[in-house]
Amino acid sequence: MIRKAKLTDVKAIQALVNQYADSGQMLPRTLNELYEHLRDFHVYEENGALIGVCALHVSWEGLAEIRSLAVRNDRVKNGIGSTLVRHCLEEAVQLEVARVFVLTYQDGFFKKLGFAVIDKKELPHKIWTDCLNCVKFPNCDEIALVTTLPAEPSAK
Numbered sequence: 001m002i003r004k005a006k007l008t009d010v011k012a013i014q015a016l017v018n019q020y021a022d023s024g025q026m027l028p029r030t031l032n033e034l035y036e037h038l039r040d041f042h043v044y045e046e047n048g049a050l051i052g053v054c055a056l057h058v059s060w061e062g063l064a065e066i067r068s069l070a071v072r073n074d075r076v077k078n079g080i081g082s083t084l085v086r087h088c089l090e091e092a093v094q095l096e097v098a099r100v101f102v103l104t105y106q107d108g109f110f111k112k113l114g115f116a117v118i119d120k121k122e123l124p125h126k127i128w129t130d131c132l133n134c135v136k137f138p139n140c141d142e143i144a145l146v147t148t149l150p151a152e153p154s155a156k
């Protein structure tokens, strides 16, 4: 089941994300970041265990970012990652976000979900303020991809 994250999930989220961060596959998250941005996070739970996580972070006018997507390594390739991303995209539609981007090494996975590669320079300057604290700054080697969302059906 997919649900919004709760305070009691934070340590399990950090363990999941930082397991991949340790091998350089994604960026690490501190407990402080996770608590402050907890409301961005969706988790995939199975029999009480946290199997996957994905965050949707609103960045700027009409723009949000997929962050911290991770699926437990013994459960990959079972559709959990794509289900989590689609769930975040549905939330983005409800928020009337027009475009969602991601900075990732998993461009093949995101292309399957309809994302297309863009030049990082096309993203608004605002997003780079978040990058100042990144271990990779200023030599970001992640690939930027973006998807354009349909307008929310109930929107005027």
Ligand SMILES: CC(C)(COP(=O)(O)OP(=O)(O)OC[C@H]1O[C@@H](n2cnc3c(N)ncnc32)[C@H](O)[C@@H]1OP(=O)(O)O)[C@@H](O)C(=O)NCCC(=O)NCCS
Binding pocket: 020, 025, 026, 067, 068, 069, 070, 071, 072, 075, 076, 077, 078, 079, 080, 081, 082, 083, 102, 103, 104, 105, 106, 107, 108, 109, 112
């Ligand atoms: C990337 C990740 C989230 C994918 O999760 P997953 O649950 O295995 O993905 P899914 O099973 O939903 O895969 C959906 C499709 O993408 C494909 N896919 C998965 N990972 C892929 C990759 N790295 N490159 C290309 N295609 C990929 C799957 O084969 C599947 O294809 P299909 O629909 O033709 O069968 C997972 O491998 C992971 O946690 N990786 C480590 C952390 C990471 O890199 N996160 C991304 C940070 S932005």
